[in-house]
Amino acid sequence: MSIEAISLSGRKKLVSNKEMTFWERMYIVAIVKGLMITIQHLFTRKVTIQYPEQVREMSPVYRGQHMLKRDEQGRENCTACGLCALSCPAEAITMKAEERKPDEKHLYREEKYASIYEINMLRCIFCGLCEEACPKDAIYLTTSKVLVASSYDREDFIYGKDKLVMPLDIAMQNAQLKNTN
Amino acid sequence: MKVTIDGQEIEVEAGTTILQAARMIGGESVPPAMCYYSKLKGSGGKCRCCLVEVAKGSEADPRPMPKLMASCVTGCMDGMEVNSKSSDRVKEARESVTEFLLINHPLDCPVCDQAGECDLQDLSFEHGKAKSRFIEEKRTFEPENIGPNIQLHMNRCILCYRCVMVADQLTDNRVHGVMDRGDHSNISTCISKAIDNEFSGNMIDVCPVGALTDKTFRFKSRVWFNKPYDAHRECTTPGCCGKTTVWMFGDEIQRVTGRKDIYHEVEEFICNECRFDHKDPADWVIEGPREFDKDSVINQNNYTQKLDTVQIATEEGILKGREQDRKKISMPAIPLDKEEEDNFKHGNL
Structure with missing residues (x-):
C-alpha cells in the first residue's frame, strides 16, 4: 500500500468543486437533512446543569492547592530532600535546607528541615508529581476549590511556608481524630 | 591470558x-x-x-x-x-x-548528603527488594564529633574499611579505625581525637555511603541541584594535584571533591586545603562541565547535553509530507499541469 492511499485518521475525503445538479441547487434535501440533526439533539442527554441548585461532582483525583503536612504532634514532615523539586516538570518548587537545633525537636520531625520552601503558583500545573515523589508524606494537593487566589502582583503568587504549611489547629484536629479512632 | x-x-x-x-x-x-x-x-x-x-x-x-x-x-x-x-x-x-547490607542501614536517604551519588543506593536500585524482611530494631550508635571538616554518621557505615586504608596509605599517622567486634564494630577515633591530617578529606570521597560526609557541605544542597565543573588551582601542598570537581550553585562553590570516574573512584587524591578552604570561584580555573553517566541523577534538569534526533521510519512521508507536496505549498512556483487542473475544476469523482 502506498503512502498516498493510507488514511491515518480514517476520515480522508477527496474534495472537489464539481457543479451541482438542479435538485442539489434547490437545497430542499440539504435543509431537511440539517433539520433532522437538530431534532435529534432535542432527545439526547443535556450537557448543562442548573448550576446554583445542582453542583457537579468532584473528580476523585481532583488536585487543589498544596499543603505541607504536620504529623500528629504538630511537627513538620518535610525534610527538604528535594525530590518534589526534582520531579516537578514545571520547575516550580525551590527550597533551602537547614539543620534542626536541639531545642527545635517539637517543630520538625527530622534532623534536617526546609527553612525556605517556595512554590511558584504561576508555574505550577497541579500535576501532583510532587505528592507522588514525596518520601515523607509531607506535601499534599488538597481538595480546596481555590487553586490560586487572584492578585495584581507577581510576588503574591510565590507561596512560601506561611501559606503552605498546615495550620496547627488542623494538625490538632487530626491528632484528636486519630486518638478517638 | x-x-x-x-x-x-x-x-x-x-x-x-x-x-x-x-x-x-x-x-x-x-x-x-x-x-x-x-x-x-x-x-x-x-x-x-x-x-x-x-x-x-x-x-x-x-x-x-x-x-x-x-x-x-x-x-x-x-x-x-x-x-x-x-x-x-x-x-x-x-x-x-x-x-x-541494608539490614542496619538507616532509611534516611532524604536527609543524607550522599544521596544521588551513593553506591549503596545504586546497588539497592538494581538488586534490592522493595520491602524489608527485617523486623528487629536497627543497630544505632551515639553521634560522634571527629573534627571540624568531616561528619561521621556511624549508623550509615557498611564497614568497607576504605577510609582506614586511606588513612594508612595517604597519611603518616592514622588516628581512626574500626573499634569493637562483630555487630558492635564501628569506625571511631581513639578516645575522640579530631582527624586533622592534610589528606584526611579523601575519606569522604572513598566512602561508598553517607557515613563520612563533608561538613562544609552539610545540608547545603542536594547533589543533583549543583552544577559540577572540572577545575584546578596551583596547590602548594606536596602530593596534591590540585585537580578537582567543584560543585556550584549559581556563582557559589558549595563543595569541592576529587574527580570521580564511572566507578566512583577518584582519579587523583586532593588535599584538605583544596577541599575545604577554597570556596571562592576566583581561586579556581574552571576547565568545563564535568560529565556524568546519562542515567545519573546529577544530569537531571541539565539541558546542556546534546540530544539525538529520534528517527522514525515513516517520518519521510508522514511527519513532514512528501517532497513534491512540500514544494506545492508555493502554488505559483509549481503550476498544476493540464490534467490536474481539469480534475480540480470539474471534480475527480
Missing part, C-alpha cells in the same frame, strides 16, 4: 583480577563493588557484592569453582570462563548481599 566474561573475550596480563578484567570490557557485566577501590592497596574482599560464578576454572583445570567467587580478589587464569550478570545464582547472591 584469555578470559571470557559473560561471553565476551578479553586478553589480560597475568595478575589481573576478574573485576579488573570486567572493567576493561565495561558495560553491564561489571560487578558492583562497595569495598574494592583500585587506588587503595589491599582493598576488596569484604562486601561480597562482586560475587561471580566461575564456570570454567582454567584451560589446565576446566572444572567450575564450586562456590561463587569475589571477583575483586580472584585472579584470572588462562581460559577462564566467568558468568556475572548472565547467571541466576549471581543475581540471587547479590540480592541477598544487598539485603544484608
Whole structure:
C-alpha cells in the first residue's frame, strides 16, 4: 500500500468543486437533512446543569492547592530532600535546607528541615508529581476549590511556608481524630 | 591470558583480577563493588557484592569453582570462563548481599548528603527488594564529633574499611579505625581525637555511603541541584594535584571533591586545603562541565547535553509530507499541469 492511499485518521475525503445538479441547487434535501440533526439533539442527554441548585461532582483525583503536612504532634514532615523539586516538570518548587537545633525537636520531625520552601503558583500545573515523589508524606494537593487566589502582583503568587504549611489547629484536629479512632 | 566474561573475550596480563578484567570490557557485566577501590592497596574482599560464578576454572583445570567467587580478589587464569550478570545464582547472591547490607542501614536517604551519588543506593536500585524482611530494631550508635571538616554518621557505615586504608596509605599517622567486634564494630577515633591530617578529606570521597560526609557541605544542597565543573588551582601542598570537581550553585562553590570516574573512584587524591578552604570561584580555573553517566541523577534538569534526533521510519512521508507536496505549498512556483487542473475544476469523482 502506498503512502498516498493510507488514511491515518480514517476520515480522508477527496474534495472537489464539481457543479451541482438542479435538485442539489434547490437545497430542499440539504435543509431537511440539517433539520433532522437538530431534532435529534432535542432527545439526547443535556450537557448543562442548573448550576446554583445542582453542583457537579468532584473528580476523585481532583488536585487543589498544596499543603505541607504536620504529623500528629504538630511537627513538620518535610525534610527538604528535594525530590518534589526534582520531579516537578514545571520547575516550580525551590527550597533551602537547614539543620534542626536541639531545642527545635517539637517543630520538625527530622534532623534536617526546609527553612525556605517556595512554590511558584504561576508555574505550577497541579500535576501532583510532587505528592507522588514525596518520601515523607509531607506535601499534599488538597481538595480546596481555590487553586490560586487572584492578585495584581507577581510576588503574591510565590507561596512560601506561611501559606503552605498546615495550620496547627488542623494538625490538632487530626491528632484528636486519630486518638478517638 | 584469555578470559571470557559473560561471553565476551578479553586478553589480560597475568595478575589481573576478574573485576579488573570486567572493567576493561565495561558495560553491564561489571560487578558492583562497595569495598574494592583500585587506588587503595589491599582493598576488596569484604562486601561480597562482586560475587561471580566461575564456570570454567582454567584451560589446565576446566572444572567450575564450586562456590561463587569475589571477583575483586580472584585472579584470572588462562581460559577462564566467568558468568556475572548472565547467571541466576549471581543475581540471587547479590540480592541477598544487598539485603544484608541494608539490614542496619538507616532509611534516611532524604536527609543524607550522599544521596544521588551513593553506591549503596545504586546497588539497592538494581538488586534490592522493595520491602524489608527485617523486623528487629536497627543497630544505632551515639553521634560522634571527629573534627571540624568531616561528619561521621556511624549508623550509615557498611564497614568497607576504605577510609582506614586511606588513612594508612595517604597519611603518616592514622588516628581512626574500626573499634569493637562483630555487630558492635564501628569506625571511631581513639578516645575522640579530631582527624586533622592534610589528606584526611579523601575519606569522604572513598566512602561508598553517607557515613563520612563533608561538613562544609552539610545540608547545603542536594547533589543533583549543583552544577559540577572540572577545575584546578596551583596547590602548594606536596602530593596534591590540585585537580578537582567543584560543585556550584549559581556563582557559589558549595563543595569541592576529587574527580570521580564511572566507578566512583577518584582519579587523583586532593588535599584538605583544596577541599575545604577554597570556596571562592576566583581561586579556581574552571576547565568545563564535568560529565556524568546519562542515567545519573546529577544530569537531571541539565539541558546542556546534546540530544539525538529520534528517527522514525515513516517520518519521510508522514511527519513532514512528501517532497513534491512540500514544494506545492508555493502554488505559483509549481503550476498544476493540464490534467490536474481539469480534475480540480470539474471534480475527480
